[in-house]
Amino acid sequence: MATKDPRIDAYIAKSAAFAKPILKHLRKVVHAGCPDVEETIKWQFPHFDYKGVLCGMAAFKQHCAFGFWKETLIFDGDKPAEKTAMGSFGCIKSLADLPNEKALIGYVKKAVALNEAGIKAPGRTKPQKREPLEVPGYFVAALKKNAEARSAFEAFAPSKQREYLEWVTEAKREETRNERLATSIKWLAEGKSRHWKYQPAKR
Numbered sequence: 001m002a003t004k005d006p007r008i009d010a011y012i013a014k015s016a017a018f019a020k021p022i023l024k025h026l027r028k029v030v031h032a033g034c035p036d037v038e039e040t041i042k043w044q045f046p047h048f049d050y051k052g053v054l055c056g057m058a059a060f061k062q063h064c065a066f067g068f069w070k071e072t073l074i075f076d077g078d079k080p081a082e083k084t085a086m087g088s089f090g091c092i093k094s095l096a097d098l099p100n101e102k103a104l105i106g107y108v109k110k111a112v113a114l115n116e117a118g119i120k121a122p123g124r125t126k127p128q129k130r131e132p133l134e135v136p137g138y139f140v141a142a143l144k145k146n147a148e149a150r151s152a153f154e155a156f157a158p159s160k161q162r163e164y165l166e167w168v169t170e171a172k173r174e175e176t177r178n179e180r181l182a183t184s185i186k187w188l189a190e191g192k193s194r195h196w197k198y199q200p201a202k203r
Contacts (some may be wrong), residue, residue, distance in 0.1 A: 005039035008046045011059070019059035022092055026057050026066050029101060033108025051115040054108065055088075063091035066098070070121045074110045133165045142185050149188035156193065163194035 012023045023046075030037055030048045038049045047056040053069040065087030068074050075088075092098060099107075143150040153161060164184050171177035187196065 003038050005041065005046075007041050008039050011041070011046055015059040016061065018093065019064050022064045022095060022098075023057060023059060025095055025098075025101075026064075026104075029104045030055065030108055032101075033105040034112045050112055054111045054115065058087070063093050065089075066092060068107060068111050070111060070114050070119070073114055073119065073121065074107055133162050133169075135161075135165060136169060139165065139168060139181065139184075142181055143188075146185050146189050148191075149185045152188045152191050160193050164188070167194055 008027070012020055012027075015023060027039075027046075034048070034050050034054065036050060037054065040047050040049055042053070042056065045056050045058040048054045055066065055068045057066045058064065066089055067087035071088045089098060098104065143153055153164070168177060168180045168184055171180055184194075187194070
């Protein structure tokens, strides 16, 4: 039996005026194509599950997005227009930017059939291994002056360390580099990753 998540009601309510009818329509379409769908929030966005993830939607300042988890299998050569944003249909600014309701419901039913059959999405190309990034002397010196920052930096995975190093070293002006270095040390001392602002709050 289908379940509705009140968090998605709240998400739609907080969205921009243009986005509300789009999100409501997409929600209705998914339920029409999969009566037993379950709603949830993943990665801060509304998602729809049935024996695995089916699809998800999102609202931004000037457009919405809607995407199928196994889109390459669902469209099978019948791909919508060239995408200009995340999701399967690019930037959705009005209902006119979406296929008609019958077509959308058909896509949802295809997604359901794939999940029922246990078919997995095609594997993604494995990213190339990146060479370790050398820690500049000025960064090492700054870490030595702050034990908390040094401990946090050393405890981070190489990818997390790289995020800080690239942010600081890519600064074109020395003044900007110094500002970023100071901010990095402050955040590291607080145990924060470089992109901590964009991570969902812990419950």
